[in-house]
Amino acid sequence: MTLYRNLTIRQKQIVWAWAFLAIPVLFYGVIRFYPTGTAVVISFQNWNLLGDRTWAGLENYRELWNDPVFWKVFRNTFAYLLIGTPVSLLLSFVIAYHLDKLRFMHGFLRMLYFLPFMTSAVAMAWVWRWFYQGVPIGLFNNLLASVGIAQIEFLNSTTNALPAVLAPAVWAGLGFQVIIFMAGLRAIPTSYYEAAKIDGVGWWTVLTQITLPLLKPTIVFIVVLSSIGFLRIFDHVFNMTTNNPGGPLNATKPLVLMIYDTAFNGFNMGYAAAQTVVLFTILLIVSLIQLYLLRSD
Amino acid sequence: MADLTLKALSKSYGETKVLHGIDLDVADGEFIVFVGPSGCGKSTTLRMIAGLEEVSGGEISIDGRVVNHLEPKDRDIAMVFQNYAIYPHMSVKKNIAFGLRSSNMSKPDKEARIAEVAGILDMTDLLERKPSQLSGGQRQRVAIGRAMVRDPAVFLFDEPLSNLDAQLRTQMRLEIKKLHQRVGNTIIFVTHDQVEAMTMADRIVIMKDGHIQQIGTPDEVYHRPDTTFVGQFIGAPSMNMLAAELTDGVLKIEGGTEIKLAHEATGKVLLGVRPDDLRAGAEPVLIEGQVMLREPLGPDTLIYLETPAGEVIARASGRHPPQLGDVVSLGADEDCLHLFDATSGVRLP
Numbered sequence: 001m002t003l004y005r006n007l008t009i010r011q012k013q014i015v016w017a018w019a020f021l022a023i024p025v026l027f028y029g030v031i032r033f034y035p036t037g038t039a040v041v042i043s044f045q046n047w048n049l050l051g052d053r054t055w056a057g058l059e060n061y062r063e064l065w066n067d068p069v070f071w072k073v074f075r076n077t078f079a080y081l082l083i084g085t086p087v088s089l090l091l092s093f094v095i096a097y098h099l100d101k102l103r104f105m106h107g108f109l110r111m112l113y114f115l116p117f118m119t120s121a122v123a124m125a126w127v128w129r130w131f132y133q134g135v136p137i138g139l140f141n142n143l144l145a146s147v148g149i150a151q152i153e154f155l156n157s158t159t160n161a162l163p164a165v166l167a168p169a170v171w172a173g174l175g176f177q178v179i180i181f182m183a184g185l186r187a188i189p190t191s192y193y194e195a196a197k198i199d200g201v202g203w204w205t206v207l208t209q210i211t212l213p214l215l216k217p218t219i220v221f222i223v224v225l226s227s228i229g230f231l232r233i234f235d236h237v238f239n240m241t242t243n244n245p246g247g248p249l250n251a252t253k254p255l256v257l258m259i260y261d262t263a264f265n266g267f268n269m270g271y272a273a274a275q276t277v278v279l280f281t282i283l284l285i286v287s288l289i290q291l292y293l294l295r296s297d
Numbered sequence: 298m299a300d301l302t303l304k305a306l307s308k309s310y311g312e313t314k315v316l317h318g319i320d321l322d323v324a325d326g327e328f329i330v331f332v333g334p335s336g337c338g339k340s341t342t343l344r345m346i347a348g349l350e351e352v353s354g355g356e357i358s359i360d361g362r363v364v365n366h367l368e369p370k371d372r373d374i375a376m377v378f379q380n381y382a383i384y385p386h387m388s389v390k391k392n393i394a395f396g397l398r399s400s401n402m403s404k405p406d407k408e409a410r411i412a413e414v415a416g417i418l419d420m421t422d423l424l425e426r427k428p429s430q431l432s433g434g435q436r437q438r439v440a441i442g443r444a445m446v447r448d449p450a451v452f453l454f455d456e457p458l459s460n461l462d463a464q465l466r467t468q469m470r471l472e473i474k475k476l477h478q479r480v481g482n483t484i485i486f487v488t489h490d491q492v493e494a495m496t497m498a499d500r501i502v503i504m505k506d507g508h509i510q511q512i513g514t515p516d517e518v519y520h521r522p523d524t525t526f527v528g529q530f531i532g533a534p535s536m537n538m539l540a541a542e543l544t545d546g547v548l549k550i551e552g553g554t555e556i557k558l559a560h561e562a563t564g565k566v567l568l569g570v571r572p573d574d575l576r577a578g579a580e581p582v583l584i585e586g587q588v589m590l591r592e593p594l595g596p597d598t599l600i601y602l603e604t605p606a607g608e609v610i611a612r613a614s615g616r617h618p619p620q621l622g623d624v625v626s627l628g629a630d631e632d633c634l635h636l637f638d639a640t641s642g643v644r645l646p
Binding site for chain 1: 399
């Protein structure tokens with residue numbers, strides 16, 4: 001006790017700070033960092049979950065480099081990212097921009113956009129699967145048939161499947177992004193717009209010179225968040241292609257699904273861990289680039 | 298440069314009427330200050346002149362041209378906002394240039410105009426800075442610069458000094474006044490601060506509850522307030538109001554003395570006397586009271602007295618003020634007495 005009493009106020013504050021930090025630090029250490037470290041270690045080993053771990057050196061990474069499926073999956077993952085992020089960003093901005101100006105049924109519309117975000121991805125994926133079925137079951141093909149357009153194989157075609165899986169994923173995240181965008185739009189003082197009105201500039205100038213630059217922090221936030229989301233896409237793909245996860249012919253398979261497959265169907269933990277490390281590295285690089293862009297102002 | 302006329306201008310939001318038909322003629326180059334407590338309709342009036350609020354009734358004309366239905370940009374006005382509305386992501390120069398975006402000026406002309414305005418406002422070496430690197434007063438000047446650059450017929454200022462600290466406010470007050478003398482444009486300036494109104498205006502428009510109470514020069518509104526509201530709103534501390542009755546040229550002050558007054562009106566009145574005019578030992582004596590509180594201000598001391606008619610404030614000398622508890626007889630020159638109708642609060646002629 002005397003030891004504590006002899007500390008300066010500053011030192012006492014530090015002691016208390018660490019006392020309160022201890023639990024989260026411990027939690028993060030055990031639940032986050034320890035498994036992450038282990039995953040990195042395992043990526044240099046061979047292990048089938050039951051047997052002994054044996055060192056494999058860079059063998060797992062070499063295998064990955066030479067695996068055509070990995071490159072296919074790698075391209076898919078970036079397709080999800082590079083189509084999903086801009087499309088969802090654009091859609092959510094356009095919706096938020098107009099919803100912000102709308103007074104009539106504002107709350108109700110906002111709720112409609114937010115609803116999918118609260119819905120379980122599994123339920124949603126299954127509903128969309130039904131939408132995508134052929135005549136006479138699927139909603140979209142029935143609509144097409146009623147106006148005399150040929151059927152579209154949404155989930156069974158190697159070219160259509162990825163966008164078809166991506167669409168509900170974009171839709172599901174839209175509500176959240178709209179809310180964030182609206183908060184960002186509301187934070188811009190109205191006097192900025194009034195000043196522009198008095199200066200007589202057009203709406204396009206107002207949008208590009210005032211609204212968008214002032215929304216930059218919001219945009220970066222949404223881009224980072226949705227990029228991470230699309231790079232880690234799994235549940236939508238898995239549930240919409242359950243008969244043949246990631247199919248047809250790996251056309252929709254993202255990296256996380258490949259990791260899952262390698263680990264829990266192939267029981268090749270070392271190889272799965274190597275894929276995890278690659279995914280981790282990609283996420284890290286993408287996030288760092290985006291953070292750099294945020295700070296550059 | 299131009300004159301500005303408001304004719305029976307009114308504004309309502311749904312059922313609520315916030316402006317009850319106001320009339321005002323502003324001459325070319327005049328500095329007009331709208332002053333009043335919050336909610337009196339002064340900012341609404343300004344925003345209607347700017348074209349940021351719809352006109353519910355009446356007419357606004359600038360330079361003889363009715364502008365009710367014109368877009369703000371076509372009204373030949375510029376506005377300085379309370380929060381300055383300068384864009385944080387643009388340099389000072391870009392902010393000022395923003396005011397010229399819609400003009401047909403050639404690029405070199407624009408550059409020259411920006412340089413000229415920067416010169417007038419003493420900001421030439423700040424042009425490349427971002428607003429975050431500027432002090433409050435400098436930001437204020439950028440906002441004024443953006444308004445000036447278009448050389449509008451009428452400048453509108455919406456409480457532009459209320460975000461500044463006291464010292465800077467005094468300084469900017471002077472700068473705006475000097476600027477007005479230099480460029481000579483018509484200015485409409487909205488404030489809730491009567492000191493700003495008194496010091497800057499050519500004429501003051503005092504508003505309350507959507508009505509104009511009085512329009513006049515600072516001298517007129519101070520020395521001849523039209524209503525009790527104006528008397529108490531202009532000047533600090535505010536005018537003492539004593540209930541009194543006037544009969545046959547004799548004014549009987551409730552709780553005070555009786556004095557002879559050459560006045561024809563009869564009946565219940567309110568007697569207004571400014572603390573500055575109320576002095577110990579002055580003739581005629583109006584009321585007697587005990588000093589309860591003193592506020593020394595240096596050159597003089599404000600004394601708060603308890604009288605049979607309630608609290609009365611007077612200004613006493615700073616060197617030899619009465620002591621707490623002293624009983625003082627207060628009087629004032631006859632010229633300094635203001636009589637108002639007791640019910641309507643309107644000045645008796």
